[in-house]
Amino acid sequence: MNIFQAVFYSFSTPIFYKLMLMSATPLIFAALGGVFSEVTGVTNIALEGIMKIGAFTAVVFTFYTGNPWLGLLGAIIAGVMLAWLHAYVSIRWSADQIVSATALILIASGLSAFLMEPIFGHSGQTDFVAKIPKVKLAFMKDVPFFGQIFDEMSIFVYLAFIAVALSWFLIYKTPLGLRMRAVGENPKSADTLGVNVFKIRYFGVLMSGVLAAFAGAYLSIGELGQFQENMPSGKGFIALAAMILGNWNPVGAMWAALLFGASDALNIQLQSILDIPPEMKALLNLLPFVITIIVVSGFVGKTRPPAADGVPYEKE
Amino acid sequence: MKDIVKQFPKVLANDHVNFLVKKGEVHSIIGENGAGKSTLMNQLYGLYTPTSGDIYIFGEKKVFKGPGDAIRAGIGMVHQHFMLVDTLTVAENIVLGSEPKNGMVFDLKRARKEVKELSERYGLFVDVDAKIEDIPVGMQQRVEILKTIYRGAEILILDEPTAVLTPQETEELFGIIRKLKEDGKTIIFISHKLHEVMEISDNITVMRLGKVTGNVAAKDTNARELANMMVGREVVLRVEKSEKTPGNIAVEIDNLWVKDNRNLDAVRGISFKIRKGEVLGVAGVAGNGQTELVEALTGLRKIEKGKYIYNGEDVTKKTVRELRERNIGHIPEDRYKYAMVKEYPNYYNLILGKHYKEPFAKNGFLNHKVINKNAELLIKRFDVRPADGTIPTGNLSGGNQQKVVIAREVSFNPEFIVIAQPTRGLDVGAIEYVHKEILNLREKDVAVLLVSMELEEVLSLSDRIIVMYEGEIMGEVKPDEVTIEELGLMMAGHKLEDIKLEEKLAHGGDPIEK
Amino acid sequence: MKNKLSKNAMNILVPVTSVIIALFIAGIVILLIGKNPLSAYWVMLQGAFGSKAALAANISKMMSLVLTGLAVGFGFRAGIFNIGAEGQLMMGAIFSTIVGLNLGGVSPVFAIPITMLAGILGGAFWASIAGYLKATTGAHEVITTIMLNWIAVYLTNYFVAGPLAVGQGVPKSPEIAQSAQLPPLMTVQATTLPSGIIVSIVAAILVYILLEKTTTGYELKAVGFNPYAAEAGAISLSKNIVLTMAISGALAGLAGSMEVMAIHHRIFGDFSGGKGFDGISIALIGQNNPIGIIFAAFLISSLRTGSNAMQFAKVPDDIVTIIQGIIIFLVAADRIVRTFILKFSSPKGGESK
């Protein structure tokens, strides 16, 4: 099979779409988190850290309770707590948001690594715990092609798309969303109309904690059933890129995450299909990154952040 | 407002100010840049908390924790620098913070309807679905006013609302103010334009250096007296320019086409010439292509079609730097955005544009000695206050920032200079100064293109005037051969020939009937 | 803020207090796991400064942190967030290695600068891709540099396992020519004090001069503060965006080059170890000021070196990651610390805000 045939063959297989969705799901959640925070004007490059702490706490809660749903709840709590730290210093104390986020990434990885020993008796990776069960769509079973994609899929995948729709609705169709956008674009103007800039920003940042925690929980109790020290493996940063590529819009972020997921799936599949030397297979891993660069520079071009993104708001 | 004191970290902005407004009147506040007018109003609006002093609304003592409280107390404010969210629509901006809801959902339909109704009721025409960034400033101003009315404000504060308006728009605004007054609303009006203040107000409060220095009824005073009260000295309100024969042609524009940010034709095939030592005024309502024209002539915007000849050379495709190398100067209309780096100290802003050339730089290294000396000289010569080269320019008042910009451009010895809205937002003293400098350039045989919405300004400074409407030139006139009415018609889109023809017809009657 | 403390005193007091508070918080954690925080910190201090070897190890860590800090900080000054120092460092290391391998017969007088230059160009080239894309298509540098980081990682893996591979065991390149290696300033047993630190300090000074004394610096900063005014002031935005990225990348590339020339003498997999990301916090702790960055890098390298030693007091090293996080967090929230200091410096209790 030559490369073109292989690419076309990939596109024609259900597994391609399945892998794409699996790879995109954590990115969608985390990128949505980024959107929530930045739309209100607080940058959040700590997504990686929140994902990590979310993934870890999810496993810890599941480990103690045996119930992965409580694990998810734990992840959300932990994600919100970490996000709150970011919000508190960024909003209340006008801290440099990039420094604060960098610190939180360190704290998240220190904390999760450190707590593993006392909780599980060993470091590096946790024990295996129960996973959130997959959704099986019985009626899908006999549908050709789609049946094989959706026969059995993590509920997180569906939740991710629901989250996209809800986020879009919230940000573009509700009074709260209007205020969020106003606060991210021109906080002073919102302030003069009696909108509480601080509250809205807290909401945005805390929501990013919730969503990034979902992303982390998907990785740990959604797919693998355990937490490993290096868990998000840089996915938080890729999500950040997806958020920008999607122009700070939930739907755009979703497309960007799907694009990345698709190129990742393509890489993985090509490796399984093509008969090329190992060095070349290793280099195929470059595909998602190269494709993203080509898309951002060739087709998307300039994206525009909320005007007050990253600018602390101070009264007087 | 009683005994208001507002202390900023470095400035005492309000020093025991007592300020009383009667219900249902139009009350003006005037004062130099930095006199403390905006600060006072911001406290009334709950944005700032007074260091000491009390605020009474309709006889009741109030303490505002934020604008929300003030809004509830019936106060609305249109801020000096617009408080609009560029990426939202007009309707969204107006209802922000008190949105109509339908269950959980933001009811955009109702918002649009309510805004439309309000705008029709007060004759405040706005396009409810346009984004703020796409509408002209005049409409933005109306949006700001609608914002306050929408919230049911009884007391309206208008902080320099006319600074960016054309005469027609100002007239419209006054109509609205009168209507609001009839509705029983109270208006506080801040302006640097004394004739406006005279026209619209019942009472006038004058502020100087944080204190109230006077309080008069409009009918008991005149513009000159007000000016003197404000500045504390005699001011020349209208400059006289000398008789002068212009020299050779310096600039020749032929069939110029330029696009705007939305990629629509903003300048549509205009042609003109400017001679040395001549001021060509460009009048017109904002948003008719003046901004794009200015940017095209200074290299900031691509010229799509046409020729731009300067001193006999075709410079149509030259970059900003190449144009500056040829001694073409630029005083931009938006000084905060285009004229200076706010964070840079004055001495740096005073060389921006020639910073890479001798004597300021040599072999890629800045010569700080020369740069400082330059700043010292210019600050002294142009009377920039405070007279300190190391202060970030952003920390100066608007008037002094403009002085820095003018000082720089003048010191670069231009042969051709493009000047846009040079006195926007400045107090009378500062305006006097700027006008003098422009005429000085004319004396020095510089070709000047002056874009301004202030008809007075254009009329008093220009040798010739062109009027722009929708990217085209409606006609060219001499200031002393044209009436304000004629200019107004041209700005509204009537061609000069047509106006003349009509006048002829009107005066001469219908030849056939005779 | 009525403060009796001078601005300079504050600039020193704030980070120092941050460190103290962070150590205090971590001390509680150490107590909770049943260890003595004081002795742990003593070991840590010893480990960072206690001996010649400790200091040498400390400084050899600091060497490239200064450079990556400069790289990121330089970008910030011109309004660009270069999150790609990591990848640029690796490209610098690859270029330096490839060139350094082939300079066997050449005198060090030429070999050293040529190898260094190769690293600088490698980093500059890698960063310029992002700069060029931003200038021509508007592609956001955060996206492109994150992607370029990954590509650099994979390329490094490819080179050390493929074309440059040598020996068994670690995938690594051969040693670069002796003449291209930077001799150590001092050797304490296996630990060397790399002469690269001089290069780092010189680079910081050069960056300072570039930013403060040259027209290039004037233009870059103007673009960073206000691109509109810069453009109107005859400064080309696209040229400066590319230039900023190139210089920023050059500094990160130099970091990679120094790691190769002064310490490892070769490149291998997993080369950077996050030094490029550390550059972000270092730049911001040093307030994007080249001299501040030197101190910030020293702070971080001391923590790292000390933390390694602290494990000998049976304190898990993850604690140190947490301490670092807390310190950086407090540096970000410097106003909290300021308020705290003011409260303590004025007996009546300072005012907040």
Added chain:
Amino acid sequence: VIMVSDVGGLGDKSFNDGTWAGILKAKDKYGIDVQVIQSKEQSDYVDNLSNAAKEADVVIAVGFMMSNALFDVAPQYPATKFIGIDIAPPEGGKVPKNVQLYLFKEQESAFFVGYLAAAMTKTGKVGFIGGIAIPPVERFRYGYIAGVKAYNDIYGENVEVVVGYTESFTDAAKGKSMALAQYAEGADIIFAAAGACGNGVIDAAKEKSLKLYGIDANADLATVIDKYFEKGEGYFAIGVDSDQDYMAPGYVLASALKRVDNASYYGVRDAYRNRFKGGLQVLGALEDGVSLSQMKYTKGLVPARILAEIEYLNYAIKSGLLIVPDNENDLNNFSADIEFPF
């Protein structure tokens, strides 16, 4: 005794943990003091090794990443004994006197699992997922493919191997995706030599099997085995380095063991008994350095004949009758010249 870990650190369920287990075994036996120091990045190695050398009699450096540092540090502390696990001699080949290196013939254990996989596949296709193409990973691949080849030669079959690399030893999600892709391409048994990525591969095997068998995740081993026989097929992962069979009993067919614990134990024992020699030792099946896991949970799935054959292959390798290729060239020329005596 102080062990200095590489950046993987303890808890990698791989050579750091394995080495530590060996040290603990020695501790129990000889009552020595032990400690572990973790490294965060490459540049910590010299520092940590030096500090450890000052504190301890025996320093154990774990992981191929540490080789440069080890050869820089060891000569400076001649009184300290160094043990290098999975560390190859320097390019010149000269190992300092106070350093004992242990390498492993990964290809041998991979050979067993390759043979096993080829024998067990129902689809005629098996998978290999590598992390980064470093030498130990590559040796696993050579051995694995050689095992499959041997089976093909002996049985005249044509079992294929699908190869992929995750370019990571940590990204479990990627390991899982890649495994799913290989399963979709028709492989039913996958050997992962990719560190923690392998956990994802194991998870994928379990997930695919659960679906095929129609049972839920908590089903006990007996059910799993019944279902396998009922369906006549199943999806399997093969673990690496340490015995990973327990991570998903019934779904991990076997593990290709690399007995770093034995290496560290041998090293410490020799040092304790003053028999420390220095030099390089390559541990293969013969030295108990590598082996096939016990297959505690899956032995019942494998036909007795195959187990016997593997036993014989083990003997053949130990006795030198069979040499498993450890490079691309030998692999290409490899053919199993084996006749089973039964």
